[in-house]
Amino acid sequence: MNFDLTDEQQMIKETMKRFTDEKIVPVARENDINERFPKDILKKMASLGFLGGPIEEKYGGAGLEYISYSIMTEEIGRGCSSVRTTLSVQISLVGLTIQRWGSEEQKKKYLPGLCSMDIIGCFGLTEPGAGSDAVNQSTTAVLQKDEWMINGAKTWISNGGVADLAIVFAQTDKKKGHEGLAAFLIERDAPGFSNINIRGKLGLRSSNTAQLIMENCRIPKTNILGEVGDGFKIAMSALDNGRYSVAAGCVGIAQACIDASVKYAKERKQFDKPIGSFQLVQDMIARMVVDTEAARLLVSNAGHLKNKGIKTTRETSIAKYFASEAAMRAATDAIQIHGGYGYSDEYPVERYFRDAKVNTIYEGTSQIQKLIIGKDALGIQAIR
Ligand code: COS
DSSP: OOOSOOHHHHHHHHHHHHHIIIIIHHHHHHHHHHTOOOHHHHHHHHHHTOTTTTSOGGGTSOOOOHHHHHHHHHHHHHHOHHHHHHHHIIIIIIIHHHHHHSOHHHHHHHHHHHHHTSSOEEEEOOBTTBSSOTTOOOOEEEEETTEEEEEEEEEEEETTTTOSEEEEEEESOGGGGGGGEEEEEEETTOTTEEEEEOOOOSSOTTSOEEEEEEEEEEEEGGGEESOTTOHHHHHHHHHHHHHHHHHHHHHHHHHHHHHHHHHHHHHOEETTEEGGGSHHHHHHHHHHHHHHHHHHHHHHHHHHHHHTTOOOHHHHHHHHHHHHHHHHHHHHHHHHHHHHHHTSTTSTHHHHHHHHHGGGTTTSOHHHHHHHHHHHHHTSOSOO
């Protein structure tokens, strides 16, 4: 693996760093406090031409290779995890999934809008009773002449309340287990489709999270993604991409914790010295630096394999598990270094802490990532 950034990767890093510092960081606190969805930032980002990330240029994307995509995602995650989450869902869970599994017609219809933010997408897998056990879907889909009739509810859906398009997973034949699952494209105005926003989250307060409700929801027969029976593989392959961008976003959180802690440790004086001169503070900063570097390398490793077209379930799980736990450790230590000030929203580290936590939960908990990694090492199935 070559660790040097290419000229294009360097340009993306510098452009995204500037964009994050100028457009995302200054409003992140206000948006968090007001639980304000940052559509304006996403629109501005779309005008840079990178929003579509690795989506092919012929469908409106930037055609980026995966190291560039992680660089871009890390920079956004350094500024605001709510913006990063919105983007990860839009590009990794929805855009790349349609690009891989959609018909030509579906790709032409939805991908350009997803890349320009004219269409906001969401990914409806989780249900009140199906989180880690993703196969156990209660949502049903029945084919009636030329339409699918979908019934059920999805919960904890990022972008769910603002989405124009939802990928929704449903069971077509309960007896078949994961082989009966299918993925459907539901547009916002489909009859019987509605949503309820979820408020009061610990973190990611300016990202949108909602329940999706399908009550005799009717969609055209052609709005299936792939074939009946492909649903679970579609969900898992989407999560291979989603977890990659979550991991990159977590590197961004950890880097933000280092930046804030180093700055504070140089300024803050106790016992007549900057606290950075004390070895126990240096110890915390050193741990953050090592964790962050290691997480970044794990993301790069997964990205390198993705660029070669290799399936990266194992590598993205390793990167997501390590980077999300590293971000949580870094945020905990960053608050510790800031002392009492770290416990208030005067400094950004309390937001990093609140935002870091969900990364160890969504798109597969740390425990699920360890099951996938352990299953791979032992050559056995994770659950069944
Ligand atoms: N890509 C493509 N196919 C995959 C896959 C992947 N990453 N992972 C599994 N599959 C396939 C398997 O090959 C298997 O296919 P066959 O029956 O043809 O052999 C099928 O899917 C079932 O796989 P498996 O038996 O491993 O499924 P399990 O029910 O044991 O579940 C876990 C596997 C637990 C790993 C899975 O359910 C999971 O990731 N759960 C977490 C879901 C999640 O992240 N939820 C968060 C909300 S989404 S934002």
